[in-house]
Amino acid sequence: MIRSRAGYAGAGALIALWWAGSALVAREILLPSPPVVFHALRKILADPSFGPTLAASLARWVLGWFLSLVGAVVLASLAVGRPNLARFLRPALVTVRSVPVVSVILLALIWLPLDGVPVFVSLLVSLPLLYQGVLDGLRSVDRDLLDMGRLFRVSLPGRIWHIHIPGAAPVVLSAATSAAGMSWKAVIAAEVLSQPRLAVGTSMHVAKLYLETPSVIAWTFIAVLMATLVDGALGVLDRHLLAWCEVPEHRQGHEPDKRLARRVGLDQPGGEPLPASPVQTGRSPGSGLEEEFPLLFPSSGPRGGRPSAGIVLRSVSFSFPGVPLFENFNLEIEPGSATAILGRSGAGKTTLLRLLAGDLLASGGSITRSCRSNHRGDIKDASGSSSRGRWIRRFIFPRVGQEEFPRVGFVFQEPRLLPWRSVLDNLLLVLPRRGTRSEGRELRRQLAAFLETLRLPRPGDYPGALSGGMKQRVNLIRAFLRSASVICLDEPLANQDAATRGELRSLIRELRTTIGPALVMVTHSRQEALALADRVIILADQHPTKIIGDFLIKDISSDEREKVVQQIDSLLEDT
Numbered sequence: 001m002i003r004s005r006a007g008y009a010g011a012g013a014l015i016a017l018w019w020a021g022s023a024l025v026a027r028e029i030l031l032p033s034p035p036v037v038f039h040a041l042r043k044i045l046a047d048p049s050f051g052p053t054l055a056a057s058l059a060r061w062v063l064g065w066f067l068s069l070v071g072a073v074v075l076a077s078l079a080v081g082r083p084n085l086a087r088f089l090r091p092a093l094v095t096v097r098s099v100p101v102v103s104v105i106l107l108a109l110i111w112l113p114l115d116g117v118p119v120f121v122s123l124l125v126s127l128p129l130l131y132q133g134v135l136d137g138l139r140s141v142d143r144d145l146l147d148m149g150r151l152f153r154v155s156l157p158g159r160i161w162h163i164h165i166p167g168a169a170p171v172v173l174s175a176a177t178s179a180a181g182m183s184w185k186a187v188i189a190a191e192v193l194s195q196p197r198l199a200v201g202t203s204m205h206v207a208k209l210y211l212e213t214p215s216v217i218a219w220t221f222i223a224v225l226m227a228t229l230v231d232g233a234l235g236v237l238d239r240h241l242l243a244w245c246e247v248p249e250h251r252q253g254h255e256p257d258k259r260l261a262r263r264v265g266l267d268q269p270g271g272e273p274l275p276a277s278p279v280q281t282g283r284s285p286g287s288g289l290e291e292e293f294p295l296l297f298p299s300s301g302p303r304g305g306r307p308s309a310g311i312v313l314r315s316v317s318f319s320f321p322g323v324p325l326f327e328n329f330n331l332e333i334e335p336g337s338a339t340a341i342l343g344r345s346g347a348g349k350t351t352l353l354r355l356l357a358g359d360l361l362a363s364g365g366s367i368t369r370s371c372r373s374n375h376r377g378d379i380k381d382a383s384g385s386s387s388r389g390r391w392i393r394r395f396i397f398p399r400v401g402q403e404e405f406p407r408v409g410f411v412f413q414e415p416r417l418l419p420w421r422s423v424l425d426n427l428l429l430v431l432p433r434r435g436t437r438s439e440g441r442e443l444r445r446q447l448a449a450f451l452e453t454l455r456l457p458r459p460g461d462y463p464g465a466l467s468g469g470m471k472q473r474v475n476l477i478r479a480f481l482r483s484a485s486v487i488c489l490d491e492p493l494a495n496q497d498a499a500t501r502g503e504l505r506s507l508i509r510e511l512r513t514t515i516g517p518a519l520v521m522v523t524h525s526r527q528e529a530l531a532l533a534d535r536v537i538i539l540a541d542q543h544p545t546k547i548i549g550d551f552l553i554k555d556i557s558s559d560e561r562e563k564v565v566q567q568i569d570s571l572l573e574d575t
C-alpha cells in the first residue's frame with residue numbers, strides 16, 4: 001500500500017514537473033502540456049485504425065520474440081552438453097548482441113520486405129538474451145534428478161516436461177521478460193524506419209513529419225503502456241509457472257491437496273499423517289499383490305510372469321578416464337538373492353552398481369540380466385560394449401526397455417525426488433503412462449492405496465513437507481514399483497538416524513519379501529550388510545579392483561556367522 005502510494009506520488013510529481021516545464025517553454029510544438037497530449041491521445045484512441053495498428057505492431061513483436069525463443073531453445077538444448085558447440089556459437093551471438101540495433105534495422109531494410117523488418121529485428125535482439133537464459137536455465141537443472149530420470153528410463157518427453165522445464169523455468173523466465181522489453185523497443189524503432197502500413201512506429205513517424213508533437217508523445221504513451229501491460233502479463237505467467245514448478249509455501253505444510261484427492265479418488269486424503277512405524281503388511285511373495293495392485297505389479301506384462309532375475313558379469317572391463325576400475329571382472333548375482341558390496345571409499349562399489357543397473361556400459365566383457373518368466377522361460381537382456389541399438393533404446397525409446405523384464409530399480413543414497421511434484425506424481429513418473437483417462441485414474445488410485453498399506457506419506461504431500469526418513473521411504477518404494485526384478489541400492493541408509501535406519505531396514509525387508517526381487521546393496525556398514533544381505537562381497541582398495549571376500553551368510557549357524565564376521569572385519573581393516 002505504502003509502495004503504491006509512493007508510486008502515485010512519484011507519477012504525480014513527474015506530471016507536475018512536465019506541466020511546469022511546458023508552461024516555462026510555452027511552445028506546444030516543443031513541449032505540449034499534459035491536457036494537450038491527453039486530447040491527442042483521445043483522438044488516436046477514437047480513430048478506427050488504432051486497433052488494427054496496435055494489433056499489427058504487437059503481432060510483429062510477439063512473432064519475432066516467439067521465433068527467437070524457439071531458436072534459443074533449440075540452440076541452447078544442443079549446446080548444453082556440448083561445450084565445443086557452445087564455444088562455436090559464442091562469437092556469432094556476441095556479434096549479434098554487440099551490433100547497434102539501428103545497424104540491424106538498416107541491413108534488414110536492404111534484405112527484407114518492409115513488414116518483415118520489425119519481426120527480424122525483434123528476433124535478432126531477443127536471441128542472444130534468450131539463448132543465454134535458456135542455456136543457464138538448462139545448466140542449472142539438478143544433475144542428480146536427470147540421472148534419476150535416465151536410470152528409471154523415463155521417456156525423453158517425460159524428462160523434458162517433469163525435470164528440464166520446471167528446473168530451468170525460473171532462469172529462462174527472467175531472461176524472457178528482459179528480452180520481451182528490449183525487443184518491443186526495437187520493433188518500434190524498426191517500424192519508424194521501415195514504415196509498414198499499419199504500425200505504431202509508422203504512426204509516430206507520420207506525426208513527427210507533420211510536427212504533431214502531442215501525437216508523438218501520445219503514441220509514446222501507448223507504446224509504454226503496452227510494454228507495461230505485457231510486462232505485467234509476463235509477471236502473471238511467471239507466477240503461474242513458478243507456482244507450477246516451485247514448491248509454494250502452502251504445499252510444504254500438511255494441507256490436504258483436494259485436487260489430488262479427486263484425482264486419486266481418495267475420500268480423506270487430508271487425514272492425519274500415518275505414523276512412521278515399521279511396515280507390517282503381513283504379505284509374503286505371491287500373496288496377491290498382482291491381484292490387488294495389478295497396474296503397479298503386473299503379472300502379465302508383454303513377457304509375463306513374476307520376475308526373479310539374476311545378473312552375470314563375465315570378464316567385464318570398465319574405466320573412467322585415467323581410472324581403470326574393472327578388468328576381467330566376474331560376478332554372479334543369483335535371482336532373488338540379497339548381496340551387500342563392501343569396500344573402502346573409491347574402491348568402485350557405486351560404479352559396479354551402475355554397471356549392474358545398466359546405467360554405465362562396460363567397455364569389454366558381458367553383463368547379462370536374465371529372469372525366469374512364469375510363462376515363457378528365460379528372458380535375457382545382455383549388455384556389454386555399447387551398440388547403436390542399445391543407445392537408441394536407452395535414450396529415444398526408454399519405455400520400450402521399461403516394459404521388458406528384467407526390470408532394474410535403483411535406490412539412491414539421497415532421495416532424488418522432484419521438489420515440484422507430489423509424492424504420488426514422483427512415483428507416477430517412473431510408471432508407464434496409461435492409455436485412457438480411466439486407466440490413468442485407476443493407476444493413481446492403486447498407487448495411493450499401496451502407499452497407504454505401507455504407511456507412507458499422504459500421496460498429495462510434497463517432498464519439502466517430508467522428513468528425511470519419509471523421503472527415503474518414497475525413494476525405496478519408487479525402486480520396487482513395476483515388479484522390478486533387481487533392485488540396486490546405493491547406501492540407502494546413510495545419513496539417517498538410528499531409529500529411521502531401523503524403520504527403513506524393515507521396509508526393505510518387507511518390500512523384498514512381498515515383491516521378491518534380487519537386491520544388490522552398496523554399504524559402508526558391516527552391520528547393515530549382515531542385517532539385510534545373505535551374501536557379502538568385499539572389493540579390494542586398488543585399481544583395477546577385484547573381489548577379495550565373498551561370504552554366504554544365509555542359513556548359517558551363529559558360530560559360523562561369528563567366524564564370517566571376524567573375517568569380514570579383518571578384510572575391511574586390511575583394505
Ligand SMILES: Nc1ncnc2c1ncn2[C@@H]1O[C@H](COP(=O)(O)OP(=O)(O)OP(=O)(O)O)[C@@H](O)[C@H]1O
Nearest residue numbers: 320321323325343344345346347348349350351352
Ligand atoms: N564420473 C566419473 N569420472 C571420473 N572418475 C570417476 C567418476 N565416478 C567415479 N570416479 C572414480 O572412480 C573411482 C570409484 O568411484 P566409486 O564412486 O565407484 O567408488 P565407491 O567405492 O562407491 O566410493 P564411495 O564409497 O566413496 O562412494 C573413484 O576413484 C572415483 O574418483
